[in-house]
Amino acid sequence: MLNWNALLDKPFGPYLFYGEEQLSMDRVIEQVKTSFVDGTYEEFNLILLDGADLTQDRLFSAVERLPVFASKKVVLIKNFVETLKTFQDDYLTFFDTPHQDTLIIFLDYDNELNKSTKLYKMFKDKGRAWHFAPLKPQELRRFLENKLAAHSVTFTPSDISYLAQKTGYGSRNRDVRLYELDNELNKLIGASDGYLSRENIDQLYSTSADTNIFNFLDALALKKSRAVYKELANLHDLGEPLGRIFYMVARQYKHLLQYKIRSGRISDKQLMDELGVKAFEFKKIKTYGDRYTLNALQTIYQELLDYDHTVKTRSVVEGPLFEALIMSILQKS
Structure with a gap:
């Protein structure tokens, strides 16, 4: 379980965000921005580094320069896994001398960081590794309820259970993620007329793009051109x-x-x-x-x-x- 208060207690130094659920990760990043970055000076105090074109000078310049008209700045580092051979020792120094005015977040959107690396072990040992795992059944229900309630859609507990089952989230046979589920809920909300009904749920999942996209991927891998373009048109x-x-x-x-x-x-x-x-x-x-x-x-x-x-x-x-x-x-x- 992620502990937001732990980050509020120590809003400086390096943290690792990793896991399967990018939507959950992105929402916490938005909380970080709201909590620590004044929008007026976001251009100066929110720094995004891409490991694909990172240099040592850019890395240390971003971390060491002072915030502008603020007490805090946030540095986000993505695509960093491929740079470990070059920068791992540099990354590790952030633990030795953490800058009190700088919060550094390493973003592993694809959950690629090898758990045997020195960097991961350091995050883990320091309690700074946050795993954004797939939701458990009760968490999924809460996600569905919160989304619908935010759009003033009324529902019953049994309908939430039915919807959770129809989404296929957590199924062994499907790889459904929250971004995909959120997109489906937007369609359902648009057709709900303020009330969640099983008719709308069934209609959504009978015409869902999921079937088409998996048919499209299968056809592409099997090089079935006609089926590829048919499913692409359906999508x-x-x-x-x-x-x-x-x-x-x-x-x-x-x-x-x-x-x-x-x-x-x-x-x-x-x-x-x-x-x-x-x-x-x-x-x-x-x-x-x-x-x-x-x-x-x-x-x-x-x-x-x-x-x-x-x-x-x-x-x-x-x-x-x-x-x-x-x-x-x-x-x-």
């Missing part, structure tokens, strides 16, 4: 955000590449734990991974990274660019 008709479709494609091919690299070197159980997937999904990963060469998967993953960088840094029309990406993936083997 478009359902209003599924292109960003989420891309996220799911990137996630699938990241897993396939990891499987291809590690398969045969460790047991399936160890590999399944490394990937953070359940048996149902791991079976698919094995099946699809064997259909590609390592070189093909490396090329696909680089193309995915290039696409992500392009849409985030340039003004482009995403639709045609995404279709070109999918066409390129279909041609790899």
